[in-house]
Amino acid sequence: MARADLDGRSIKPLTICMIGAGGFIGSHLCEKLMAETPHKVLALDVYSDKIRHLLEPESLAWAGRIQFHRINIKHDSRLEGLIKMADLTINLAAICTPADYNTRPLDTIYSNFIDALPVVKYCSENNKRLIHFSTCEVYGKTIGSFLPKDSPLRQDPAYYVLKEDASPCIFGPIEKQRWSYACAKQLIERLIYAEGAENGLEFTIVRPFNWIGPRMDFIPGIDGPSEGVPRVLACFSNALLRREQLKLVDGGQSQRTFIYIKDAIEAVLLMIENPERANGHIFNVGNPNNEVTVRQLAEMMTQIYSKVSGEAALDVPTIDVSSKEFYGEGYDDSDKRIPDMTIINRQLGWDPKTSLWDLLEATLTYQHRTYAEAIKKAMSRPVASS
Secondary structure, eight states, X not given: OOOBOTTSOBOOOOEXXXXXXXXXXXXXXXXXXXXXXXXXXXXXXXXXXXXXXXXXXXXXXXXXXXXEEEOOTTSOTTXXXXXXXXXXXXXXXXXXXXXXXXXXXXXXXXXXXXXXXXXHXXXXXXXXXXXEEOOGGGGXXXXXXXXXXXXXXXXXXXXXXXXXXXXXXXOOOTTOGGGHHHHHHHHHHHHHHHHHHHXXXXXXXXXXXXXXXXXXXXXXXXXXXXXXXXXXXXXXXXXXXXXOOEEEEXXXXXXXXXXXXXXXXXXXXXXXXXXXXXXXXXXXXXXXXXXXXXXXXXXXHHHHHHHHHOOOOOSSOEEEEOHHHHHOTTOOOOSOOEXXXXXXXXXXXXXXXXXXXXXXXXXXXXXXXXXXXXXXXXXXXXXXXX
């Protein structure tokens, strides 16, 4: 059956150059494209572990529609040729874990700005459409966070909801290197927007608001470095799997919204297949209905993991730690991240569906099934003596 876009036009098969296809978002997007569309994917990444199941079985229906190219876009002359071969480039490549922002600020800035420059340049020069993944962190802190604590305006959601075309980008001082990521992402957004305005680049910018689900980040010591610090979901999952206390940075008072990866990928597919509606737009992609404090998230995950694993929770499941102790010098944070959904709903008719409880249950079921035995084996090994 022929596929049609939101305006009833037939969708032609595309060749998509996906940079960062082997990561969390890329792996889910590749699955979606292979299972539900006729599109081809040139999958670019340094690693292919998370999409290996899409590459190995030659007998599957999508055999030949996905090709993996092991390249590092920092220094690979093949990049422009692969972009030229495609109708659309999707750039997912980034360093995007908060633990790296203030400990590896140079790498963070290079990865998220300098390394993205050739991608934008090649798309613009070769008249290729670009979907670029940015971050909700470009908004920085909310206006509401600067209001006096006793101000009645603090109760007005208008000072907290983040709008693509209206909200300012408010970062901390330069010595708070945690904002290196947000600043680099904002600058590449401005460059893409300028290429569109001055040189006609067809672009869409995506601002994800805490997409979570299976295959997110890594579990330290199992499929990632033992000393690595992934994002909050994987950090908490790791602690639950090891029966350790969940560490709440500065009491876990920051508020976040979370969206299930499968809901978010539906939005991306709409952007891919409806260029007339998506080009020239910046889209928040999140779920404003799934807002909790990080402390509440820890409490929910503890409860759900007990259900999934059949193991009783620890008597004291959480412990408070300072941001300096957990992340090191230079850390800072935003207070709330609530996406305004007006533009994406108007342009693409998209709304998220999955509740926070359901998405956490699906994710923790995957985490337990995938990692529980490996962690038990790792923890049972004797510690080598020095």
